Amino acid sequence: MSKTTKSLLVQGYEVVIGFETHTQLTTQSKLFSRAPIAFGAEPNTQASAVDFALPGALPVMNKGAVQRAIEFGLAVNAHIAEKSIFARKNYFYPDLPKGYQISQFEIPVVQGGVVEFFLDGEKKSVRLVRAHLEEDAGKSLHEDFIGMSGIDLNRAGTPLLEIVTEPDMRSTAEAVAYAKELHKIVTWIGICDGNMQEGSFRCDANVSVRKPGEPLGTRREIKNLNSFKFMQQAMDYEVRWQIEQIEDGHEIQQATVLFDPDTGETRSMRSKEDAADYRYFPDPDLPPLVIGRDWVEKTRSEMSELPRVMAARFVADYGLPEYDAGQLTQSKATAAYFEAVATASKSPKLASNWVMGELSRRLNAEEKSIEASAVSALQLAALIGRIADGTIANNAARQVFDALWTGEGLDVDALIEAKGLKSMSDTGELETIIDGVLAANAKNVEEVKAGNAKAFNALVGQAMKATKGKANPAQVNELLKKKLG
Structure with missing residues (x-):
């Protein structure tokens, strides 16, 4: 069996995955x-009477958190939702002071939605069930x-x-691609x-398998996955x-x-709870959260261009393939x-090829972000301009x-010079070089005449080598x- 489940079927089983992500x-x-939320502070220095659940301490809603939920x-x-409700989810852990x-x-405040992305050049979409606001627990230190x-x-x-999906993903590769897109x-x-x-983006994966056409299998939830690897x-x-468990009966x-x-x-932590185990009931200290349409529309008007909207613009304005547009909108900086x-x-297409190709290769090799690129956008544009006008070949x-x-060097033209x-702009000089290549590779010439395409490519390679990459391919x-002939 492949160690990475990229296909829809693994040993005759269909993989079914849903995600719950805490952002x-x-x-x-x-x-x-x-109370502040700065990371890395001394234990118990950023908790107030409300966080400690001291008698008489009442919760007050953070408007900024609601604003961010609307934006998502x-x-x-x-x-x-114009009106959403807060509830008490009851369970007993040492790091949950209120119980x-x-x-x-x-x-929930956010209902439905969809996340779209590309995987191996194919467009995928994952439906969201909901996204709801909640408070985090403390932490046990051993x-x-x-x-x-x-x-x-x-x-x-x-x-x-907390962002919850439908069980729409059918491979682990698709699930990771979804998580990266959500991130x-x-x-x-x-x-x-x-x-x-630091725990700012934590994913829980609900994984099950089934034979195609059968009902959903029993899921197991993998908690707190904090890296894509x-x-x-x-x-x-x-x-x-x-x-293996199912095959063994x-x-x-x-x-x-x-x-x-x-x-x-993976190792079992505890039996999975259902909603009934938590005894949810409305929090009596918090009134319903009411969000007016004017707040939503104001937020919409103030939001910057979203990645999916920008990708669509790249397709429309620059004539890029959807895949290119999706890759180029992986970050605002890119x-x-x-x-x-x-x-x-x-x-634009040459620009896309170079940003996704040579530039990305260099950045990945040196583990740099595009903000730290040693080649500026204007330098790369100047280089691409010289390719487009025929001044230099790709090599x-x-x-x-x-x-x-x-x-x-810093100047493209000065480096070329x-x-x-x-x-090579002299056609006569290029013809002389090609004549020499044909004379030195008589066997390849015969193979080309016999219909061998690889032999023709070999001659092209020899000609480019003879011109030291200066010829137009x-x-x-x-x-x-x-x-x-």
Whole structure:
């Protein structure tokens, strides 16, 4: 079995995955108190009487958190409820001082919506069930070296937006692609900083398998996946484990599991609770949350261009394929860089190819963001302009790009001149070189005449090598075809 479930069927089983994602909102204070939420503070220094649930302390709604929920709803084309209700979700953990968590149950603030993305060039969409506001719990700290445990309530009351999908994903690769797209959306609109290591973006994956056409299988929830790498590994292992259990005649029991990166395995944490186990009931201290249409429309008018809208504009204005547009709108910085290159060079498709190709390759190799690119958008635009007007060929352009990247020079034209990289404009000189290539490769010439396309490509390669990459490949192809009949 493949270790990564990219296909729809794995050993005859269909993979079914749904996601619940906790996004920490970028407010300055907590959901129901004015306590700060800065990461890394000393334990229990950012918790108020409300967070500690001291007698008489009452929650007060954070308007900024509601604003961010509205922005997310608009970003995914969801319905923003005019009235939503807060409930008490009852359970008993040491890090939950009230003995309940304030959340939304029956009527969430964001209802429906869809997240669209590309996977291997194919457009995918995942339906959202809801996104609801809730407060985070505290954190248990276990100090093994002194044999004691403690409670840090700094996170207690931190505002979260929990985003829940339908079980629409049919492979672990699709699930990871969805998570990355969701991460892009919430960071793009600025409602979450997306820091997975600090717990700002935490994913729970509900995984099950079934034979095609059968009812949904029993799901197991993998909790707190805080990196895309571990997310992939955890779901792949869980899929394999469930299939092995079923094939061995065992039934899957609904459970909450944790992923251990050291072993690459999931392990059961507890039996999975249902809503009835939490005894939800409306919070008597909080009135219904009422959101007027004027608030929603004002928010809509003030939001920056969304990635899906920008991608559609790139297709319409620049004539890019949908896939290119989707890749170029992975971040605001990438989109801005591309637009600057496309506008200055007046060659949007070439700009797309270079940003997605050579530039991305360099950035990935050096683990840099596009903001730290050694080649500016205007420099790349100048280079693309020289490719478009025939001054240099692609191979020569890569040499210029390398020189720009390493700081060998700053001016594209000066580098082309200094390195002698201008394309050959003398047709007679090029014909002489091609005649020499044909004479030196008689075997390839015979194979071409016999219909061997690979032999023709070999001759093109030899001709380009002989011109040191200065020839126009299209012109080389044309002359070779002419001489070979």
